Amino acid sequence: MTTQAIVIGAGIVGAACAAALAQRGAKVLVLDDGRGGATGAGMGHLVAMDDNPAELALTHYSLGLWQGLRAQLPERCAYRGCGTLWLAADEQEMALAMGKQALLAEQGVASEALGTQRLAQLEPMLRAGLAGALKVPGDAIVYAPAAAAWLLQQAAGVTLRPATVQAVQGRQVTLQGGERLAADIVVLANGFGAKALLPALALRPKKGHLLITDRYPGRVSHQLVELGYAASAHHSEGTSVAFNVQARPTGQLLVGSSRQFDTLETRVEPAVLARMLARAVAYLPALAGLNAIRAWTGFRAATPDGLPMLGEHPEQPGLWLALGHEGLGVTTAPGSAQLLCALMFGNAPLIDARPYAPGRFAEGQAA
Amino acid sequence: MNDWVDHCDLLIVGAGPAGLSAAQAAAEAGVAAVVLDDNPRPGGQVWRHGPGFAPPRPARPLLSTLARPPLRYLPGTRIVDAPEPGVLLVEDEQRGWLLRYRQLILCCGARELLLPFPGWTLPGVTGVGALQALVKGGMPLRGERVVVAGSGPLLLASAATARQAGATVVGMFEQAPLSQVRRFALNLWRWPGKAAQAAALARRGYRPGAWVVEALGTDALQAVRVQTNGRVRTLVCDRLACAFGLVANTELASMLGCQLSAGTVAVGAGQRTSVEGVYAAGECTGVGGNELARVEGRIAGLTATGRHAEAAALAGRHRRWQAFARQLQASFELNPAIAQLARPDTLLCRCEDVSVAEVAGHTGWAQAKLHTRCGMGACQGRVCGTAARALFGWGPGNPRAPLVPARVATLGVYGTGGTGDD
Numbered sequence: 036m037t038t039q040a041i042v043i044g045a046g047i048v049g050a051a052c053a054a055a056l057a058q059r060g061a062k063v064l065v066l067d068d069g070r071g072g073a074t075g076a077g078m079g080h081l082v083a084m085d086d087n088p089a090e091l092a093l094t095h096y097s098l099g100l101w102q103g104l105r106a107q108l109p110e111r112c113a114y115r116g117c118g119t120l121w122l123a124a125d126e127q128e129m130a131l132a133m134g135k136q137a138l139l140a141e142q143g144v145a146s147e148a149l150g151t152q153r154l155a156q157l158e159p160m161l162r163a164g165l166a167g168a169l170k171v172p173g174d175a176i177v178y179a180p181a182a183a184a185w186l187l188q189q190a191a192g193v194t195l196r197p198a199t200v201q202a203v204q205g206r207q208v209t210l211q212g213g214e215r216l217a218a219d220i221v222v223l224a225n226g227f228g229a230k231a232l233l234p235a236l237a238l239r240p241k242k243g244h245l246l247i248t249d250r251y252p253g254r255v256s257h258q259l260v261e262l263g264y265a266a267s268a269h270h271s272e273g274t275s276v277a278f279n280v281q282a283r284p285t286g287q288l289l290v291g292s293s294r295q296f297d298t299l300e301t302r303v304e305p306a307v308l309a310r311m312l313a314r315a316v317a318y319l320p321a322l323a324g325l326n327a328i329r330a331w332t333g334f335r336a337a338t339p340d341g342l343p344m345l346g347e348h349p350e351q352p353g354l355w356l357a358l359g360h361e362g363l364g365v366t367t368a369p370g371s372a373q374l375l376c377a378l379m380f381g382n383a384p385l386i387d388a389r390p391y392a393p394g395r396f397a398e399g400q401a402a
Numbered sequence: 403m404n405d406w407v408d409h410c411d412l413l414i415v416g417a418g419p420a421g422l423s424a425a426q427a428a429a430e431a432g433v434a435a436v437v438l439d440d441n442p443r444p445g446g447q448v449w450r451h452g453p454g455f456a457p458p459r460p461a462r463p464l465l466s467t468l469a470r471p472p473l474r475y476l477p478g479t480r481i482v483d484a485p486e487p488g489v490l491l492v493e494d495e496q497r498g499w500l501l502r503y504r505q506l507i508l509c510c511g512a513r514e515l516l517l518p519f520p521g522w523t524l525p526g527v528t529g530v531g532a533l534q535a536l537v538k539g540g541m542p543l544r545g546e547r548v549v550v551a552g553s554g555p556l557l558l559a560s561a562a563t564a565r566q567a568g569a570t571v572v573g574m575f576e577q578a579p580l581s582q583v584r585r586f587a588l589n590l591w592r593w594p595g596k597a598a599q600a601a602a603l604a605r606r607g608y609r610p611g612a613w614v615v616e617a618l619g620t621d622a623l624q625a626v627r628v629q630t631n632g633r634v635r636t637l638v639c640d641r642l643a644c645a646f647g648l649v650a651n652t653e654l655a656s657m658l659g660c661q662l663s664a665g666t667v668a669v670g671a672g673q674r675t676s677v678e679g680v681y682a683a684g685e686c687t688g689v690g691g692n693e694l695a696r697v698e699g700r701i702a703g704l705t706a707t708g709r710h711a712e713a714a715a716l717a718g719r720h721r722r723w724q725a726f727a728r729q730l731q732a733s734f735e736l737n738p739a740i741a742q743l744a745r746p747d748t749l750l751c752r753c754e755d756v757s758v759a760e761v762a763g764h765t766g767w768a769q770a771k772l773h774t775r776c777g778m779g780a781c782q783g784r785v786c787g788t789a790a791r792a793l794f795g796w797g798p799g800n801p802r803a804p805l806v807p808a809r810v811a812t813l814g815v816y817g818t819g820g821t822g823d824d
Contacts, residue, residue, distance in 0.1 A: 188454055309814045
């Protein structure tokens with residue numbers, strides 16, 4: 036008998052889950068409220084992150100899956116294997132880069148240390164005198180909204196329905212207006228939106244700002260990230276900024292990043308934007324004179340340990356969670372989907388699933 | 403004052419008829435107002451002047467106001483953001499800075515409504531006002547064959563400018579039907595100085611109930627196909643100026659939190675907006691011509707400087723020109739057929755090369771933008787977003803910083819210049 040599945044959320048994680056379920060022969064109904072989430076607001080980076088072994092395992096696994104999709108992705112998905120340069124401002128940071136290289140190598144992720152001169156040759160727009168960089172050539176960028184739409188379109192047996200979910204209870208879904216749906220499997224993949232359905236979930240919104248310039252082709256070739264990025268991304272409670280720039284295929288520079296906890300105010304905050312841009316100009320001085328055409332904000336769904344929740348709800352059989360991907364949802368969507376499906380269908384996942392178990396947070400406030 | 407922050411009691415945005423009239427009222431009261439305008443020369447779109455094109459007579463006394471101290475005039479200055487109440491982030495060619503104000507008069511004007519039709523992105527096709535601006539900016543037209551089309555009295559002004567520059571106007575096509583245009587012309591005697599316009603409307607070559615259905619050409623415009631009374635004919639030309647009237651510029655007002663009504667800035671007595679200390683005048687509050695804009699600008703300037711009796715005395719004149727505006731809007735109402743001219747493969751967004759068909763399948767502007775990239779180019783959706791509103795009825799999103807393309811350095815000023823939380 037065909038497995039019936041409902042996936043809530045048509046962002047990159049929901050789309051990947053729907054596609055993976057369809058691949059296993061399930062009939063999938065995807066429900067999306069059209070309000071847009073982190074997929075539309077984010078940068079769309081595909082990057083190996085090594086903040087902890089579980090993060091590296093999931094990002095590395097997922098990058099391999101993206102590589103497999105690469106040949107099929109239509110041009111509108113804007114996949115570019117540009118690689119990442121982790122920038123070291125001084126010798127101390129260069130030592131961090133070497134440490135990062137060793138960590139990545141343990142998982143089989145190739146990287147190359149670059150000195151001052153080589154870095155200046157590769158990215159002449161960067162300020163002079165940086166100590167060097169660690170180049171991770173396997174990293175890439177993608178236009179995530181198009182990739183999510185494509186994942187849904189190419190999968191057989193997936194139906195997308197615009198609908199707002201009002202309640203979820205195990206395998207039961209209630210829509211706004213009172214309509215009730217049921218399935219063998221319900222997947223909650225609507226990012227921070229899940230908090231409204233299951234208030235006990237250990238999710239917090241982490242606001243981010245982004246800005247994009249007019250077209251300036253050829254100025255930047257790689258994704259550029261400061262080595263302090265990981266520290267800013269995961270260890271700060273206050274408002275923080277870190278330098279992160281991508282060259283989009285249009286020649287536009289996409290400039291990030293900022294992080295703020297516990298606000299749901301969508302407006303672009305001039306002071307945060309200014310701080311973020313000051314950081315970016317410190318690395319790319321000529322950016323100051325380029326025209327910005329748009330700025331916006333979005334919300335990452337963050338868990339206490341920075342790892343997603345992937346697995347069955349500990350108290351609601353049949354309800355599966357693919358949530359809390361924070362800033363890595365685009366990178367880890369395919370790995371998350373495969374891991375979740377393996378657990379659903381009783382197969383052994385290709386990476387250890389325990390670090391992502393939804394029940395790992397303290398009792399009472401657990402998922 | 404440091405380099406990053408400037409202060410003024412009264413800030414007037416725009417140096418067109420409304421802004422200049424507000425400035426004149428402020429200057430009479432001796433108020434230290436600042437007039438900020440994004441154009442390098444004052445006069446707005448309607449009184450645009452340049453080499454070989456002197457400003458029209460009624461504009462001259464108002465233009466000279468700008469030289470009257472304590473007034474300060476900041477040309478070529480763009481508003482980038484409204485970071486907090488009473489503060490604007492602005493930039494000119496050299497630098498960005500914060501401008502603090504106590505009161506603000508918005509005279510942001512209007513822009514042309516460009517709607518897509520096959521061939522509208524060919525070189526040689528411009529807006530109606532845009533052609534005027536190009537000519538007044540020095541673009542030669544001598545010996546060229548020009549077609550002027552679309553809607554509104556601006557067609558006549560643009561054709562006149564083109565002739566003055568040596569072009570041959572081979573056709574003027576107004577989409578509004580003859581009956582409406584005739585009624586408009588017959589009523590013009592009611593407003594001073596408008597009789598000449600009536601004569602122009604009766605001119606040979608001006609054809610109501612007609613519109614361009616397609617612009618033809620491979621690398622540049624070569625001809626247009628024009629529909630009149632259900633018949634289509636081809637007309638050879640070098641240039642087409644086509645726009646379907648004007649739409650109010652409301653982005654800044656909207657960012658400031660001012661209430662909008664029917665796509666214009668809503669104002670009450672004394673040209674007050676819904677935000678305390680913020681006034682609006684001229685075409686950003688509704689399209690009605692430079693005479694209405696001047697009365698409204700003066701009322702706003704008088705009210706902002708506390709001369710309420712003088713402002714109230716203008717009520718009669720204000721009402722008279724408001725009636726003209728209503729007549730104008732009713733007469734040149736858009737024929738629904740105009741919104742059907744585009745073919746599926748006609749571009750809607752020329753910055754990002756997105757066709758009408760790609761956009762049409764979506765449920766709203768935000769979704770269409772995200773999935774097709776329409777409106778994501780350097781014009782920030784000002785052209786295609788406005789067209790999408792006319793074509794699909796989609797409302798615009800909330801304006802965000804930067805309101806106009808602005809240097810990254812300018813957006814970095816806030817927080818480094820003694821304001822903000824840093």
